[in-house]
Amino acid sequence: xxxxxxxxxxxxxxxxxxxxxxxxxxxxxxxxxxxxxxxxxxxxxxxxxxxxxxxxx
Amino acid sequence: xxxxxxxxxxxxxxxxxxxxxxxxxxxxxxxxxxxxxxxxxxxxxxxxxxxxxxxxxxxxxxxxxxxxxxxxxxxxxxxxxxxxxxxxxxxxxxxxxxxxxxxxxxxxxxxxxxxxxxxxxxxxxxxxxxxxxxxxxxxxxxxxxxxxxxxxxxxxxxxxxxxxxxxxxxxxxxxxxxxxxxxxxxxxxxxxxxxxxxxxxxxxxxxxxxxxxxxxxxxxxxxxxxxxxxxxxxxxxxxxxxxxxxxxxxxxxxxxxxxxxxxxxxxxxxxxxxxxxxxxxxxxx
Numbered sequence: 001x002x003x004x005x006x007x008x009x010x011x012x013x014x015x016x017x018x019x020x021x022x023x024x025x026x027x028x029x030x031x032x033x034x035x036x037x038x039x040x041x042x043x044x045x046x047x048x049x050x051x052x053x054x055x056x057x
Numbered sequence: 058x059x060x061x062x063x064x065x066x067x068x069x070x071x072x073x074x075x076x077x078x079x080x081x082x083x084x085x086x087x088x089x090x091x092x093x094x095x096x097x098x099x100x101x102x103x104x105x106x107x108x109x110x111x112x113x114x115x116x117x118x119x120x121x122x123x124x125x126x127x128x129x130x131x132x133x134x135x136x137x138x139x140x141x142x143x144x145x146x147x148x149x150x151x152x153x154x155x156x157x158x159x160x161x162x163x164x165x166x167x168x169x170x171x172x173x174x175x176x177x178x179x180x181x182x183x184x185x186x187x188x189x190x191x192x193x194x195x196x197x198x199x200x201x202x203x204x205x206x207x208x209x210x211x212x213x214x215x216x217x218x219x220x221x222x223x224x225x226x227x228x229x230x231x232x233x234x235x236x237x238x239x240x241x242x243x244x245x246x247x248x249x250x251x252x253x254x255x256x257x258x259x260x261x262x263x264x265x266x267x268x269x270x271x272x273x274x275x276x277x278x279x280x281x282x283x284x285x286x287x288x289x290x291x292x293x294x295x296x297x298x299x300x301x302x303x304x305x306x307x308x309x310x311x312x313x314x315x316x317x318x319x320x321x322x323x324x325x326x327x328x329x330x331x332x333x334x335x336x337x338x339x340x341x342x
Contacts, residue, residue, distance in 0.1 A: 021067035021089055034066070049066065049091075053219070054119040054146075056193015056265075057296060057316040 001043050007031040014043040023048050058337055059084040059109025063125065063135075065091050065116045069318045073329040074113060081330065083337055084109065090116050095128045104132040111136065111340045113294075113332070115314055119146040119191060122314060136336050137293035137313050144290040145313030149190045149226055151290065158289035160282060161307050163300070164229040171211050174225035178207045184230040191221055193312065194265035200230060231307060233300040237262045238273055240280075240297045241317055241328060242287040243335045249317070249324040250275055250283075270319035282306045294332050 001014040010028030014035065018024070022035045024045065033045035060078050064071045064087060071087065078085035088107055095103050111134045116122030123146050127139045137145070144150045155162045166181060168174035178185060184202045187210065192198075201207045214222045236252040256267035264270060275283070283297050286308040296315030299308045317328045 019067070019072070019087070021064060021087060022072075023066060052118055053189070053196070053221075054121075054191050055117045056119065056196070057117075057312045057314050 001038075001041070003043050003045060005029060005031055005033075006045075006047075012045070014045075018043065058340065059086065059111075060333065060336060061086050061088050061108040061112045061133075063088050063090050063108075063112055063114050063116060063122070063129075065089065065118055065121055068115075068117070068316065070316055070329070071115050073318075073321070074115070074333055077327065077329040078333045081333065083333065088112075090121055090125050095125070097128060102132060104129055108133050110134065111336050113336055114142070117314070119193070119314070122146075134339050136339065137295070138291065141291040141293045141295075142313045145295070145311050147190055148188055148310065149224070151311050154289045155286060155308055155311075158285060160286045160289055161305060163231050163307050163309055166227050168225040168227070169223065171215050171225075174211050174227070175204075175207060177225070178211075178227060179204065181227060181229065183207075186228045186230050188226050188228065189221060190224055190226050195261040195263040198261060200260055228309070231300050231302050231309075233302055235262075236271075236301075237309075238275070238279075238283075238299045238301070238306070239264075239270075239320065240275070240283045240299070241315055241320055242283065242295045242297055243331050244292055245284060245288070247275075247280055247283055248331045249320045249326050249328055251320045251323060253319070264316070264319035268319070270323050272323045279306045282308065286311060294335065 003012050005026035008029040010026045012026050018035050025032045032048035034048045036044045036046045060083050075085050114122050114126050123142045126135045129135050144154050152165050168177045187199050189197045236254045239251050240247050241249045250273045251270045252273045253262040253268040255262045262268040286297050287295050296312035298310040299306045321328050
């Protein structure tokens with residue numbers, strides 16, 4: 001599945017088995033997106049949260 | 058039986074946990090903590106309509122996961138529990154729990170102002186390590202080699218107007234091989250152990266920073282220390298990190314939302330399956 005980056009317009013390849021919540025990034029500018037939903041076979045992306053100070057394992 | 062996996066950013070681990078649950082016939086749902094507010098007082102329970110019988114808390118944001126669990130565990134079994142997470146999300150509290158339980162851990166001290174932090178650092182001697190008390194992946198963990206570096210780093214922290222950065226958690230720099238140990242503990246058992254070798258350009262061993270995972274075999278007395286450390290923060294699914302030193306194994310960190318992609322790449326144990334089986338076992342009991 002392909003979609004475009006809203007920051008730079010680059011082409012983002014979303015894996016066919018991607019699920020809601022997964023993170024994809026633009027190969028051109030590095031912007032990260034979260035898969036918000038898969039609608040009629042097409043991915044809907046939203047900007048991913050930025051890494052926080054308290055993030056980790 | 059239904060298992061829920063609470064997340065805020067879906068990693069390889071959460072997908073692996075969901076896949077393993079499905080393989081053993083457990084109904085599983087992935088729940089985004091960001092998208093599901095919870096009722097505190099009054100109104101209908103959101104937890105019951107959203108979550109299954111048992112929940113694996115897997116938020117990347119420690120704070121979000123901690124407080125979400127505090128609310129959710131009033132109605133659901135959550136792994137790890139709030140009590141476990143409250144210790145593991147905070148290095149200072151982890152150190153206190155380890156020491157109280159008699160678990161060997163690096164010499165550590167804390168200061169609450171720039172001036173006293175410098176005095177403390179001089180007294181401890183260099184090199185030493187400074188860590189933020191909340192955080193992971195080695196973020197903002199620094200090795201301080203002398204007084205000048207301490208001044209520069211502490212002054213920089215002082216300018217970050219964030220209260221937690223004004224807590225100076227200082228630890229001895231432990232002389233160790235270029236690796237540390239990561240043991241994944243589920244309940245009262247170690248299910249996988251790896252060495253994490255530091256990359257050539259970093260002294261930190263975190264896999265998130267490029268550390269390489271190699272299968273490890275611990276001595277029985279080392280395993281005892283790991284189990285004792287896990288018990289010191291309570292039972293759950295934990296990543297216990299330790300260093301090999303002249304004084305024996307020193308436990309320096311316990312992770313309450315353990316990442317195991319690196320360990321899974323070298324271990325013959327099906328780590329996500331063990332975690333799922335443990336979780337559903339907590340409800341079946």
